[in-house]
Amino acid sequence: MPLCESDELILGLDALPGRITVAPDRKTARIPAGWSIKRLTAALWDEGLALANQGDVNPQSLAGAMATGTHGTGVDLGSLATMARGFRLIGADGEARWCDVDADPDLYQAQRLSLGMFGIATEIEVAVVPAFHLSERIEKRRWDEIRESYDELARQHRHIEFWFFPHADQVILKTLDPCDPCDPPPSTTDMEETAFRRVLDVAAKLPFLTPMLQRGMMKTNMDGRRRGPAHTIFPSDRTIRFEEMEYEMPRAAGLDTLAEVVGWIRRKRLAVTFPFEYRTVAADDIWISPMNA
Secondary structure (H helix, E strand, C coil), X not given: CHHHXXXXXXXXXXXXXXXXXXXXXCCEEEEECCCEHHHHHHHHHHCCEECCCCCCCCCCEHHHHXXXXXXXXXXXXXXXXXXXEEEEEECCCCCEEEEECCCCHHHHHHHCCCCCCCCEEEEEEEECEECCEEEEEEEEEEHHHHHHHHHHHHHHCCEEEEEECXXXXXXXXXXXXXXXCCCCCCCCCCCCCHHXXXXXXXXXXXXXXXXXXXXXXXXXXXXXXXEEEHHHHCCCCCCCCCCCCCCCCCHHHHHHHHHHHHHHHHHHCCCCCCCEEEECECCECCCCCCCEC
């Protein structure tokens, strides 16, 4: 990506020695910034702790995920950047600096979502919560039903999102809610991708079939459930390579905007093979955050 272009030198800190240090009040932990979300959430779990929210993949580094506004879904849950409480940075001058709300607060506020502009993060203090378990439900719903009931569903569930193939009339709804303690799930993904891969292969060769293929795929049964530790339920394996764009809209305009875009795709009969993914994220006060209210 252009954000990661370099003069042939890219620094990775995933192998830098380090460990998690949990604060006495167990509300924050200092974590090596180069650790992946997968590694750090497993380590937090061993301490009886968790991140309050995650996205649906977990190989990113903590520093990279925060710096780019990576987020999950939940009306009251912000991006990973909102969980940052302090940073140890190595500046262009080679000096190490700690910044938080009290120590160098302007640097801290800028660094919370920084696109990597203010130095190399080597350690991040992160807000954590007691470890919890989640129950996942995947089901098929009609688009017109979801459009009418989304706000109510968002109030009912801790996490809610859906995927909408633009040439079909149904969406794939995913909800996550707290549940009693249980073992990790046998599956590491929320949905099997074999049928979707076949659709993509055919549509790549015969794009005019895309509308028919999507409608046919969405006629199949979809009813999946998983339960387990939160850090094993949030992420899912994604085996199909793709590129995506993300747009943030005011919540009041989100569904109408999606309906207008889908309507335009249908009128033009565009061979858009990937679905729209619709999520809700809490507003924040981070300076360059897409969710800044």
